Amino acid sequence: MTVRAVLSFQIDAAPFSGDNRCEGDAPQLGIEVTPVLDGIPFPNLGVFDAVDMLIYGAADAETDLYTCSCGVAGCAGFHEYVQLRASADAMAWVFPEAPYRAALDPARFPPGAPLQVTFDKAQYLKALAALEADLGKLFKDSAIPAVVIPGWSCEQTNTKT
Numbered sequence: 357m358t359v360r361a362v363l364s365f366q367i368d369a370a371p372f373s374g375d376n377r378c379e380g381d382a383p384q385l386g387i388e389v390t391p392v393l394d395g396i397p398f399p400n401l402g403v404f405d406a407v408d409m410l411i412y413g414a415a416d417a418e419t420d421l422y423t424c425s426c427g428v429a430g431c432a433g434f435h436e437y438v439q440l441r442a443s444a445d446a447m448a449w450v451f452p453e454a455p456y457r458a459a460l461d462p463a464r465f466p467p468g469a470p471l472q473v474t475f476d477k478a479q480y481l482k483a484l485a486a487l488e489a490d491l492g493k494l495f496k497d498s499a500i501p502a503v504v505i506p507g508w509s510c511e512q513t514n515t516k517t
Contacts, residue, residue: 360446360476363483365406366390366397367490371500385502387494389487393473399459402432407504410488412440414447414481421449447480449473 368388389406391398398404402422412419418437420429429435436452451460451471465471475483495502 359474360479361393361473362395363475363480364392364395365483365487365490366392367487367494369494369498369502383500385494385498385500387491387502387504389491389504399461401456401459402429402434406487406491410484410491413484414442414477416440416442421451442477445477447475447477 366389368390369385372384372386389404390400391404403425405419405421405423408419408421417440419440420434421438422432422434423429424432433455436454438452439448439450441448441450449472453471456471457465460471491504
C-alpha cells in the first residue's frame with residue numbers, strides 16, 4: 357500500500373520594494389506559494405507554480421511545477437516536466453531524476469526509489485480549493501495589485517514596441 361502524503365500550502369505575501377519591481381511601476385504585493393507535505397514545507401527548488409496547480413486541478417498533466425522567477429523553467433535548470441497523474445482515488449506528482457534527486461530529502465525519496473509523491477484525491481482537491489480561496493482573498497483584500505510569482509521581470513510584463 358502506498359503511503360499518501362497530506363497536502364497543504366504556505367502562502368507568503370509581501371509588497372515589492374524598489375529593487376524588486378520595474379522602474380516607475382506602482383508597488384505590488386508579491387505572493388509566494390510553497391507546497392507543504394505532511395506539515396513540512398517542500399524544498400525550495402525555485403518558484404512553485406501555484407497557478408498551474410489550480411489550472412490542472414486533479415487531472416493528468418505535464419507541467420513545470422517549479423520555474424525561475426523570470427518564468428522560464430529551463431533558466432532554473434528544469435528541463436523535463438513533472439508528471440501529474442490522477443486515478444479514481446489518488447493524485448501523484450512524479451518528478452524527473454534531474455535536477456530533483458539531488459534536491460529532495462533522501463529519507464522521503466531513498467536512492468533508487470521513484471521520485472513520486474502520492475496524495476488522497478479528495479484531500480488533494482480540498483487543498484487546492486483552500487489555496488484558491490486563500491489567493492482569492494489576498495487579491496480581493498490587497499490595497500495594491502498582487503502577483504503570484506514575485507520577481508517577474510519587466511521584460512515579461514511590459515511589452516515595448
